[in-house]
Structures are given as C-alpha cells and as structure tokens.
Amino acid sequence: MPNIKSAIKRVKTTEKAKARNIAIKSAMRTAVRKADAALIAKEENAAELLSAAVKSLDKAASKGLIHKNAASRTKARLMKKA
Template identity: 65%
Template sequence: MPNIKSAIKRVKTNEAKKAHNITVKSAMRTAVKKAEAAIVTNEDTAKELFNTAASKLDKAAQKGLVHKKAAARKKSRLMKRMNAAQ
C-alpha cells in the first residue's frame, strides 16, 4: 500500500473501476451466451437476445473492455449463425 495520499486514492479508484469493468464484461459474456443458446434452439426470442448481446458488445468496446474489432467479429459471427438457423 502506498504512503502518498494521491497514490492511495489512485489505488482505490482503480479497484472501483476494475470491479465495475468485471461486472460489465461478465454481463456482456452472459448476453452473448444467451443469444447463442437461443439461436441454437431456434427460440422466438433469438432476435431480441441478439440485439441485447450486440448492444453489450458495442458498449464494452466503447469502454475499452474489448477491442472494437473483436466486438465486431463476435457480432458478425452471431449474426451469421442466426441467419443460418433461420
């Protein structure tokens, strides 16, 4: 633990940001998994779940949690699976 006041504050803010980033990234992964499962089972909610997953991917990319091209690639692959299933 640092002794300097500003460094102590920095450690606290970094921990808070890390906790927030973990929750956002986890929600993104969950949304993608739900969308994939719905696409495989041909559920009616697949389109809605895809939209939420795409939104979460875009937001994670915007925040810098996932690279923007990685997010685009995941969205593209999800869309490809959805179109093939229909």
C-alpha cells in the same frame, strides 16, 4: 499500501474501475452466450437476446474492455447464425 495521499486515492479508484469492468465484461459474456444458445435452439426470443448481446458488445468495445474488431467479429458470428 501506498503512503502518498494521491497514490492511496488512485488505488481506490482503480479498484472501483476494475470491479465495474469485470461486471460489464461478465454481463457481455452472459448476453452473448444466451443469444448464441437461443439462436442455435431457434427460440422465439432469439432476436431480443441478439439485440441485447450486440448492445453489450458495443458497450464493452466503447469502454475499451475488448478490442473493437473482437466485438465486430463476435457480432458477425452471431448474425451469421441468425
């Protein structure tokens, strides 16, 4: 643990940001997985799940959690299945 006050604050904010990033990335992966499964099974709510997956991919890319090209590539693969 650091001794300097600003470094202590930095550790706290980094931990908060890390937890937030993990949550957003996890939600994104779940949304993509659900949309992919729904598209393969040709379920009725596949369009809604696809929309949610695209939204979560865009959000993760805008936050810098994944590269914008990786988000675009994943969206293109999902759209190809749709």
